[in-house]
Amino acid sequence: MSAAGARGRILAVNAGIAIIRGERGEVSVRAQPGWQAGDLVDDLTVVRAYDAGDYPGPKTEVARLPRPRLDALHGRAQALTALRAFFAAREFVEVETPLLVPSPGLEIHLDAVRAGGGYLITSPEYQMKRLLAGGFDKIYQVCKCFRGGERGPHHASEFTMVEWYRAFDHLDTIMKDMESLVHTVVRAVSHASTVKIGARTIDVTPPWPRLTVREAMKKWANVEIAGDEPAADLVAKVRRADVKVADGTAWDDAFFAAFLARVEPAIAALEHPMILEDWPAPLAALAKRKPADPLTALRFEAYVGGIELANAFGELTDPVEQRSRFEEDLRIRGERNREVYPIDEKLLAALAEGLPPSAGIALGFDRLVMLATGAASIDQVLSFTADEL
């Protein structure tokens, strides 16, 4: 069949997509607004044609998911099964907390999605901590979270988070959990201890190499971070390292300018996973400061092949400091014209009642599936992306 000049009859048409049988019996699919079933058409440019015997039936090319997507979704299901088995074997209790809440996460750089007079959660953290205060020791959850405006190769506005917490335990235990979980899930899906990132093969067998954030910033960005320097001093240090930042840049923005320009690309190029621990206090978020070193927070982040996989805290349990951090975050949100959310008073009440010393972590499940299946984009491991709805 020559592509141009073919003739055929439209078998069916829906939303501008037509199934056409050409004059030689081949069946093809193409789009043309205005066509109706039964029309005779000339001069077809055949996008993809099947011999009559190969015609795939009513599942047309339009409805059918491409093979790599089907495989990735099977991988996703295996990952979820392996993950639940992992936590069951360690006697964690799976919990489900509400997705629709009156007070979403107050982080400065996250925007919650409004729904039903409240907000969809940006993370299940607040309610899970209330469960810890209520008497649970080891809990985990796999749930959807929603973050307005996030859309990229590693981001989707609606995504799946895995969070787990250990009461009366340390951040180191959480780190070991995380390394084993990633290793277990990768093995369950790919039957290997390695993940493929482009042309690279990265071994995720524990333990993973670690650096402190200060070491990493010194090594790759040549910036010495104190943690209590004024923002203007950090801006000057970052400029001396040849990274552009504007006058009046806030402490965290100046930090991330250097971090994203120098440290993240270096970590992304490593042939092994990397854990960055001991974050400077201004980036503590909901982490406790180290008792012996108040300029450093008990926080780590895990990276594999350029993917930021997980963020963990030795949890802040002091209700007074928690309230002052919430208020500070809301003040900054107000200054930057971002929506100011209500403070979750029930969380603060639970902290006041007594949250045991705890450590917890949030891990992006979609990103874990990307690693396990070798997908280059989060789109490839979602059943449907927002654009496909």
Added chain:
Amino acid sequence: MYDTSDIRKGLKVLMDGNPFTVIEFQFVKPGKGAAFTRTKFKNLLTGAVFERNIRSGEKLEPANVETRDMQFLYREAGDLVFMDQTNYEQVSISIDLIGASHDLMKDNLPCTVVFFNERPVDVTIPTFVFLEVTASEPGVKGDTSGNVTKPATVETGAEVAVPLFIRVGDTIKIDTRTHEYVERVAK
């Protein structure tokens, strides 16, 4: 005004009086850090490409550019002649504006032409074209391993590397971005 959530490939914006089109963009959001969109722009007049980080909340000015669907008619010296299918107006456009893929263009090919101040500044041709092979040496029998290719000439005169099983008279699908053979269109 556009904000960062409007950024997509092909968005036309005005910066310092020049029209730019977005050719690549990536959402970047470090954990606990501020989000921005790392955006690569092409100057529609000079073709120069540069990268800028647009912070969430920043605004971009739309460029006053017009996009018209046009049909490629024929070649004339170093120019290609296009026709607007709504008013039959014809426009000559320099081959330089189209680049290496111009030799894959067959008569009647539907294209999109961008005008800035009435001047054609950008031409987008379909990502895939379907062209008949007009000349190619027969492949050597037995050598059917994966990546062996041979040159073939298609009806527009362009040369494309094709697998050995392709014969004169076959219609092949070609990616105009890479100038590469994609697949044979079934007989």
